[in-house]
Amino acid sequence: MSIDRHVVFAGAYGTENTGDDAPLLVMAEGLRRRHPDVRFRFTVLARRADPLIESAAAASFIPNPEYDSREAAAGKWFRGFNFGDDRADLARIDETIRDADLVVAGAGNVLIDLAFDLFRGPIPLLASYAFMADLHRTPLMLYGITAGPIKNPHARTLSAWIARSSAVATCRDEASAELLREIDQGLEIEVHPDPVLALVPASDTRFDAALAREGLTRESSRPRLAVAWRDLDFLGFDRCILIDALRALSEEYALLFIPQTTGPDGDDRELAQEIVASLGDAEVRAVTHRHSPEVLMRFYELAEVTLAARLHGAVFSTCSGTPVAALAYLPKVSSFMETVGLSASCVDIEDATAASLVAAVGRARQVDGARLASRTQRVGEAVSAYLEHASTLLRLDDRASPRPHHADRKNELRVGDSSGLFGTRWRSRSSPS
Structure with a gap:
């Protein structure tokens, strides 16, 4: 009997940054090698379409709420968050996270407040994904992230909430972990090497x-x-x-x-x-x-x-x-x-x-x-810890999840409207029914 698993990746994808793209390849290829009997489906939330990486990872890219350029984003919150916005893409993200088995956020600079407003910047963007994941009982994994600088008090509070909401929180450097523990001493943060160290070179x-x-x-x-x-x-x-x-x-x-x-x-x-x-x-x-x-x-x-x-x-x-x-x-x-x-x-x-x-x-x-x-x-051999955590949260390994309640909740009876956070009454008239 075949096993199906759907993983959603949220990070700085669709920007043509090799360092941000490589961790996606490491995780996607690593999971396939580790579990050859599983049929994986990978969906990537990206700023722009990227056929090169979409093909390399054998993944599907869908638009995230970011604007295509700084000029287009000037004076606005994320797409779908402004009054009168078409919420079709936002609804699709919500439905994708709802139907996924795991959300993998990172790797890279996902907790940084060089740009920060209520619904602007990397931290609020990740918080929106974390909220949807928590709402739909889909486990969230912070994957080899870097944190800092985080100076804004609201950004610090939100970053701590994101880390607490995750089933597993991992950083790729000790300074990032120390910063998050400084913000909230109760956070459980693991430190592992940069996942890109496990990238398999081309032939x-x-x-x-x-x-x-x-x-x-x-x-x-x-x-x-x-x-x-x-x-x-x-x-x-x-x-x-x-x-x-x-x-x-x-x-x-x-x-x-x-x-x-x-x-x-x-x-x-x-x-x-x-x-x-x-x-x-x-x-x-x-x-x-x-x-x-x-x-x-x-x-x-x-x-x-x-x-x-x-x-x-x-x-x-x-x-x-x-x-x-x-x-x-x-x-x-x-x-x-x-x-x-x-x-x-x-x-x-x-x-x-x-x-x-x-x-x-x-x-x-x-x-x-x-x-x-x-x-x-x-x-780089220590990078396998990321794959072990992902496998556990996907219920593909025998050992228990580090925070079982997150993984277990996915199979509980859902309460409320199964159409998702952005149900019919929340969609704009131009959104698909």
Whole structure:
């Protein structure tokens, strides 16, 4: 007799950010490998459609309540939350969560209040999903999340409620767990490594095809420095620091820019073009196409060392056995570098100078790549804890759920209107009946 399970994923999907997309692939592929006899159906709540990741994860994407752009969102709450809005998409989300066996929220920066209002920003968005999950007795799992900064008092209260409402709450760094425990000392938070460490790299055949598409070869006449950078203007970081560092490093290395995000909310390829224009006659190449996470990871194999501000540029690089020097613009970066034993080549953004970045690259270059890959693999083995929790909440493992009442409630008799939170009387006239 076949077993069917429906999992809903809620995170920063549909933004073309490789670091946000990769955890979806890890969980989806991991569950399929762990339970080959189960027919899984994966639904992803996403800002935009994304055929590349939809195909890679064998999942269905449906619109979440976010607007497509900051301009469209100006002065508004989430779609469906404003007076006169069409609530068809919101009703579909509610019905999807109602009919699911598990909601997986994350991984990534889901509890952060850089943007926060009653129905604006990542925390209220996750709270709306948590409310629907609790209403419909569908267990919620916080999956390798990062928390912070959370300074707004209401955001802190709401974040604690979300964590309390979850059947399992996991963070990918100790600083996030400590912050949540500081907000509410009664919270049960587990810490496990970044789930992306368990991403299975693409085959040689697929990687060779990607190299041909980019016009790159595995060999290079000069050692390569991979650059995985992001725009840090919002933190007041002086880009000249990076440019001066790359000018100095280009005397020894050929530079290879690898974009971790390619979407309209921020395209690393555009940033790379701006930086390259300031580097004069340095030898520079850039990856210019979008690639699925398991393919993009392998581009770091081409380099001797990586300079990263992107967290998952650092993660992909260590998985490939390429040492990393990183700029810690948030605690999640320094936490990861400590986890894989590379704290010596991590520079805090407050202390960053061109000289300190160059020196960090030099220290990273001394790290043995094979040992780094082996150490990263050992750390990544702990990622299995995420799959164990998901399997338990899906009632696919024998051991008891850590909070059984959440899993048990799903099979209790439901009370009230089975049409969902947004029943017929709540839908707009243009919504489907």
